[in-house]
Amino acid sequence: MGVSVRGRVHRNRARGDVTNRKIAQVLAEIGDILEIKGESAFRVAAYRNAARSLEVLPEGARERYRAGGVKALRQIPGVGASIAAKIEELLTTGRLAYYEQIKKTIPAVTLDLTRIPGVGPKTAQKLSDTLGVKSIADLERAIDTPLAARHFRPRTRERIKTGIGLLRGLSGRVILPVAEPIARELVEALRGCPGVLKVDPVGSLRRMRETVGDIDIVCATENARRAIECFASHPSVREVLAKGDAKATVVHADGVQVDLEIVPREEYGSLLQHFTGSKQHNVALRTWGVEHGFSISEHGIKRGGRLVRFDDEREVYRFLGMEWIPPELREDQGEIEAALRHALPRLIEERDIAGDLHGHSTWSDGREAIEAVVRAAIERGYAYIAVTDHSRGLGVAHGLDAARVAERHAEVEAVRRKYGAKIRLLEGVEVDIRADGRLDLPDAVLERMDVVIASIHSAFGQTREQLTRRLVGAIENLHVDILGHPSGRLLGERDEYGVEWDEVFRAAARHGTALEINAFPNRLDLKDTLAREARRRGARLVIDTDFHEARHLDLMRYGVAVARRAWLGKDDVVNAQPWRELAAWLRERGRGARR
DNA sequence: GCCGTTTTCGGCCCGACTGTTTTCAGTCG
Numbered sequence: 001m002g003v004s005v006r007g008r009v010h011r012n013r014a015r016g017d018v019t020n021r022k023i024a025q026v027l028a029e030i031g032d033i034l035e036i037k038g039e040s041a042f043r044v045a046a047y048r049n050a051a052r053s054l055e056v057l058p059e060g061a062r063e064r065y066r067a068g069g070v071k072a073l074r075q076i077p078g079v080g081a082s083i084a085a086k087i088e089e090l091l092t093t094g095r096l097a098y099y100e101q102i103k104k105t106i107p108a109v110t111l112d113l114t115r116i117p118g119v120g121p122k123t124a125q126k127l128s129d130t131l132g133v134k135s136i137a138d139l140e141r142a143i144d145t146p147l148a149a150r151h152f153r154p155r156t157r158e159r160i161k162t163g164i165g166l167l168r169g170l171s172g173r174v175i176l177p178v179a180e181p182i183a184r185e186l187v188e189a190l191r192g193c194p195g196v197l198k199v200d201p202v203g204s205l206r207r208m209r210e211t212v213g214d215i216d217i218v219c220a221t222e223n224a225r226r227a228i229e230c231f232a233s234h235p236s237v238r239e240v241l242a243k244g245d246a247k248a249t250v251v252h253a254d255g256v257q258v259d260l261e262i263v264p265r266e267e268y269g270s271l272l273q274h275f276t277g278s279k280q281h282n283v284a285l286r287t288w289g290v291e292h293g294f295s296i297s298e299h300g301i302k303r304g305g306r307l308v309r310f311d312d313e314r315e316v317y318r319f320l321g322m323e324w325i326p327p328e329l330r331e332d333q334g335e336i337e338a339a340l341r342h343a344l345p346r347l348i349e350e351r352d353i354a355g356d357l358h359g360h361s362t363w364s365d366g367r368e369a370i371e372a373v374v375r376a377a378i379e380r381g382y383a384y385i386a387v388t389d390h391s392r393g394l395g396v397a398h399g400l401d402a403a404r405v406a407e408r409h410a411e412v413e414a415v416r417r418k419y420g421a422k423i424r425l426l427e428g429v430e431v432d433i434r435a436d437g438r439l440d441l442p443d444a445v446l447e448r449m450d451v452v453i454a455s456i457h458s459a460f461g462q463t464r465e466q467l468t469r470r471l472v473g474a475i476e477n478l479h480v481d482i483l484g485h486p487s488g489r490l491l492g493e494r495d496e497y498g499v500e501w502d503e504v505f506r507a508a509a510r511h512g513t514a515l516e517i518n519a520f521p522n523r524l525d526l527k528d529t530l531a532r533e534a535r536r537r538g539a540r541l542v543i544d545t546d547f548h549e550a551r552h553l554d555l556m557r558y559g560v561a562v563a564r565r566a567w568l569g570k571d572d573v574v575n576a577q578p579w580r581e582l583a584a585w586l587r588e589r590g591r592g593a594r595r
Numbered sequence: 596g597c598c599g600t601t602t603t604c605g606g607c608c609c610g611a612c613t614g615t616t617t618t619c620a621g622t623c624g
Contacts, residue, residue: 042607046596080597118613120622155614203624216624244612259624274609279624286608297609298624 017464017498018090020054020061026090026099027051027083029111033102036110036121049078052280054087056333058533059502065091109134116163123160126151140164166241171255173211175491175521176558180205182252183215185236190260193230195223197265202275207327208561210524211491214257218275220265231260267299269310273317274298280332285320288336294320328564347564350557352576355384358430358453358484358516358544359552363408364389364398367549370425371415376550378422383579386426386451387412393432393440393457400429402445424579426450430484435459437473439480446479451586453516453544455484460497468500475507481589482542483508485518485525492522501530502537509538512589514574517566519545519559520552531566541566542574 031047053076054061064072065088073084090096106125113124113136130151133139142148143157152160183201190199196219200206203216221227228248232240237258241249246262263271274282275298286296295302300309301319310316314324322339326347329335338344360366361373370387377385389408390399400408412427419425428451432440435458439446446452454474456467474480486504487496508515515534518525523546526534531541543559545552563573570576574585 040596043596045607049597078597082596118622122621153615159613242612247611275624277624282624283608290608295609299610 018062018094019498020057021495023061023087023090024051024054026096027054027086030099030102032111032114032121033106036106036114036125038121046078046080047083050076050083053078056331056529058529058536060498060500061087062091063500063502109138112136113139115167116160117166118159118163123156127160136164136167162241166251166257169239169251169255170257173213173492174254174256175211176205176208176561177521178254179212179215179256182236182254182256182258183217186215186231186234186252186258186260187217189230189234190217190219190227193221193227196221196227196230198268200272202272203277206276207278207330208558208565210521210527210562212256214259215252216259216261216275218261218263218268218271220263220268224262227262228260266311267309269313269316270300271298272313273310276313276327276330278331281325281330281335284332284336289320292320296320326564328561329567331565345567345569348560348568348570348573348576350560352570352573353382353543353556353560354578355382355386355424355575355582356545356547356553356556357384357386357426357428357451357482357542357575358388358518359386359547360389360430361387363387363400363404363411365548370411371418372550373547373553374415374419374423374425376553378419380553382423384424384426384582386428388428388430388451388453391429391431391440393434399432399440402442405429405441405445428452430455431480432457433470433474435462435470437470439474439477443479446477449479451482452480453482453484454480456488456497460488460494462497464498464500467497468503471499471504472507475504475511475513478589480513481586482514482516482544484516484544485523485546486515487525487527487530489525489527490522491524496525496527501533505534505537505539508534508540512540512585514540514542517541517543517559517562519543519555519557519562521555521558524558524562526562526566528562528565531562531568535566535568535572540574541568541572544575 027047028051031044031051034047035044057076061073070084070088073079073087086096086098107128110124110128113119113127114121127133127139131142131148133142143160148157183205187199187201190196198220200218201215202218204212205215219227224245228243232243232248232250236253237250238253239251241251248260250258252258261271261275289296293303300307308319317324317339323342323344325335325339325344356377359373361370362368373387374385392399392401409427412425416425428449429441430453431446433454433456434440439454456470471483471486475483489496515526517531534541543556543563545555545559547553574582
C-alpha cells in the first residue's frame with residue numbers, strides 16, 4: 001500500500017509541559033537505573049509498571065492531580081505513596097530531585113549500552129567499568145582491544161559485536177502496513193513448507209498495535225528442521241541471527257526482526273496465547289491464575305500438579321472460566337475481569353462499516369476524481385461515501401474557497417446522476433480550524449454541505465488552553481459534524497498536541513459531534529486509549545480513512561482495529577449505521593441531510 | 596515499590612536459551 005506521509009512536519013517545541021509520556025519516561029528510566037544498580041527486581045518492576053500505567057492513562061495526570069490531589073494519583077494502578085509523591089513533584093516543579101540524584105550514580109553511557117540486543121544491565125555496567133567507553137561507537141572500537149580480551153571471553157565479545165550491528169540495522173518500530181506484508185510473505189512461505197500444520201503471526205501484530213517492534217510467528221509442524229530451513233533461507237531474509245531446533249531469529253531485508261517459534265501441535269493453543277501477549281496481559285493472567293490455583297505457562301495449565309495442554313487457544317480461556325478475549329483487548333486494561341464476568345463487549349468489525357465520511361478528490365489534494373472514489377466505494381459495498389475536500393486555508397492542499405465549492409457541486413451532481421441508485425454521495429468539506437479558532441469557510445457555505453469535518457492543520461505549538469479552545473469551539477459550531485484527527489499526531493514524526501481531553505470529550509458528547517478515528521496508518525488518531533475514554537464520556541466516534549485515492553478506502557481496517565482496541569461496538573460508531581440512521585444523525589445536527 | 600474476599604508483611608508470572616555455569620547468572624520474550 002503506498003502510504004506516504006502527508007503534510008509538513010511540525011516538531012513539537014519543548015513547552016516544558018509535564019505530560020503523561022514525560023512522567024512515564026522518567027519513571028521507566030529510574031527503573032532502568034535501579035536495575036543497573038542491582039536493586040530488587042521487584043522494585044525495578046514497580047517503576048516500570050507505573051510507567052506503563054501512565055502511558056496508557058487516558059486523561060492527563062495533571063488534570064487528575066488538579067481534581068483530586070495525591071490521592072487521585074494513587075488510584076492509578078501501580079502507583080503507591082512513593083511514586084505518587086514523585087509524580088506530584090514532577091507536576092508542580094517540573095523536576096524530580098530523586099531522579100536527578102540517582103542519574104548521577106551511574107555513567108550516562110551505561111543506559112545507552114543496554115539498547116544493544118544481548119546486552120543487559122550487568123554487561124553494560126561491566127563494559128562501562130572495565131573499558132571506560134563513552135558511547136556505543138567507542139565500544140565498537142574498544143571491543144577488539146587487548147583490554148577487552150582480558151575482561152570478556154571471545155564468545156561474549158562476538159555477541160556484543162553482533163548486537164551492535166543489529167542495533168544499527170534494525171529499523172525500530174514500524175507501522176502496520178510495513179509489518180504486515182513481511183509477516184504475510186513469511187507465513188505463506190511456511191504454509192507451503194512440507195510438514196507444516198499451522199502458522200500464525202502473533203505478538204503486537206496480532207493485537208493490531210499501531211506500531212510493531214518485531215514480528216513473531218508461531219508454527220506447528222511435523223518437521224521442525226525443515227520449517228526452520230524454509231524460514232531462514234527465504235529470499236527476503238537479510239541475516240540469520242539465531243537458528244536452533246525450535247526457534248529462529250532473522251532480520252528481514254526491510255530491517256525488521258522476525259522470530260519464529262516451532263511448537264508441538266498439542267500445545268499450539270497455549271503457545272498462540274503466550275506469544276500473542278501482551279506481556280502485561282500474560283502477567284496479569286498468570287497472577288490471577290496463581291491466586292486461583294492455576295499455574296499458567298506457554299505449555300499449558302497446571303492444576304494440582306497435573307499439566308493440561310491445549311491445541312486451541314479458545315480452550316485456554318475457557319479452562320480458566322473466561323470468555324475468549326479478542327487479541328486487540330489483551331493489554332491488561334480490565335479485559336480479564338470482564339472475561340470472567342462474561343461481559344466483554346461485542347467489538348465492531350470491518351464488515352459493520354457502511355461508509356466512509358472523510359476523504360479527498362482532485363478538487364483539493366486527492367489524486368483521483370470523485371467518480372473513481374465513488375466506484376471504489378460501491379465495490380466495497382458501502383451505502384454512502386463522502387468527499388470532503390480541504391478548505392482554502394490549506395494552500396498546499398489546493399483547498400476550496402466558496403466559489404470552488406460551488407464549482408465542485410456540479411461534478412457531485414453529475415456523479416450522483418450516474419451512481420445515485422447504488423450509493424449516496426455526500427458533499428462535504430474538511431474545514432480548517434484556524435489559529436484564532438475561527439473556521440476557514442463561512443457558515444453560509446458550511447450549511448449547504450451534507451457533512452462537515454473540522455480539523456487543525458496549523459499552529460500546533462499553541463498552549464494547551466488555546467488548542468483546547470480551538471477544538472471545543474469547532475465542536476460547538478452547529479455546522480460541524482465531525483472533529484477530524486483530533487490529536488494531530490503523526491506516528492514517528494509528531495507527537496499529539498497537549499489538550500484537555502476531558503473538556504473536548506464532554507463538549508462532543510453534549511453537542512453530538514462525532515470524534516474521528518482517522519484510519520490512515522501513520523495517524524490512527526484518536527488513538528485507542530483516547531477513543532475508549534471518549535466513549536466513556538459519552539461521545540460518539542466515526543472511523544474514516546481520510547482517503548486521497550481510491551485504494552485508500554482499504555485502510556479502513558486499521559481504523560477498525562483502533563476502535564476494537566478501544567473496546568468499541570458497532571453502536572458506538574456513526575458510520576457503522578445504515579443510511580437512515582446516519583441521515584437522522586446528520587439531521588439532528590441541524591442540517592438537512594438532503595440525499 | 597506495590598498490594599490485600601486468608602495477608603499491613605511477605606509475597607510479587609513462567610520458561611527457554613546461552614555461556615564457560617560444574618549448579619547458575621544474565622538476557623529475552
